[in-house]
Amino acid sequence: MARRRLPPPFAAVDLPVEDQSAGRDVVRPPVARVAAESAAEAALRSLSLEMQALRDQGRMVVSLPLSRIEENHLLRDRLGSDPEEFSALKTSIRGHGQRTPIEVCEISPGRYGLISGWRRLHALRDLDREEPGRFGEVLALVRSPESAAEAYIAMVEENEIRVGLSYWERASVALRATRAGVFPDSRAALRQLFSGASRARRSKIGSFVTLVEALEGAVQFPAALPERLGLALAQGLAQQPSLARDWRKALTALPAPLTAEEEQKRLQDLLTPPRGAAQTARPGPARQELRPGLWMEERGGRLVLGGKALSPDLIAKLADLLRRETDKT
Structure with missing residues (x-):
């Protein structure tokens, strides 16, 4: 009785796979197929996890x-x-x-x-x-x-790189973030938001913070405000904070429509008020009468003499007296 050869147990259930090198179909064992599927699933999971990690990292x-x-x-x-x-x-x-x-x-x-x-x-x-x-x-x-601070830092850094902010805009975001409680004070806001800036640059932004606090809402073209003019205005406010109220009143009274150049001219005028107004605002010491027809007054470090009794002879005597006093010292 002749023996009959039985086919391999996997031959009836596996599908043929084309053998590209030999030009014929071959059959892959179940173990190999399962291993291949497992490897593909592992690779897919790995890719999925890697993509999720990249997404979580913002990359x-x-x-x-x-x-x-x-x-x-x-x-x-x-x-x-x-x-x-x-x-x-x-x-x-x-x-x-x-x-x-x-x-x-x-x-x-x-x-x-x-x-x-x-x-x-x-x-x-x-x-x-x-x-x-x-x-x-x-x-x-x-x-x-x-944190919220990190978000603000990212925003500022991106704008600094792409399109530089004006000093007013830099000061404004520092002030507004401080008001929102993101930073404890404006100094901390400046240090963290502009950590890459030089100390001198941060100092200028800090000066503009003073300006923004005083004139926010009154200036129509704040982003166009030149650095030099802004720093001069901030210095004026630092020396005399009460000017803020007068400046706001003057700016809000300007007729509309207004251009940035017209507004800047008005701001420059605020720094140099009329001579009469300056003297009225800060009057000097009272005039002293030395004798009938002769008075003396100090004006900004200068000694002024006047009156009908101030003759050329008296002027010559005073000049000689001052020279002798100068020689003694």
Whole structure:
């Protein structure tokens, strides 16, 4: 009786796999197939975990609906946007798409607070209104700042790198973040928000903090205020804080519409009030009458003599007396 060879137990259940090198189908054992599937699942899990880690670290760009972004999550440092620059940004995004992602943090499931990228977000929202359906999402990096202070630092650093802030804007964000309780005082805010700036630069921003406190809301073009004029105004307020009330009154009384140049001219005028007004505000010592027809008065470090009795002969005698007194010393 002839023996019949039985096929291998796996031959009836495995599907053929094409052998590319030999040009024929071969059969893979169950153990090999399970091992391959396990390896593929492990690789997929590893990739998934790595992508999640990159996302958690804010290193992976994700696409988010514009409607899920809260732009007022932080008090913004930038007071406005140049119309020409903003128009150029919209044109670039319309033609080439969003090149640089914004930065956000997750504030609740599916909701994100804006850290940086205010202009890009607004440009996309404008474009979405103009062309519905094409610009409904924004590319973003999801950050996880450890504190509100870290979020503010990230916002300021991003704007410092891309488009430098004005001194007023720098001082404004430091002051507003302090008022919101993010920092204990404005000094701490300046140290942390502008840690990369030199000591002299932080000192200038600190001077502008004084100016913002005094004139916030009264200046119509604060971001256009030149550094030199702003520092001079801050110095004037430091020497005489009561000027803040008069300056606010003068600025709010200016007719509208007003240009930045006109406002700056008015601010410069406030630093150099009319001579009569200055003398009235700070009167000197009372005039002393030396004798009938002759008086003496001190004016800002100068000794002034006057009167009908001040003859050329008397002037010569006084000059000789002063020379002798000078020689003695």
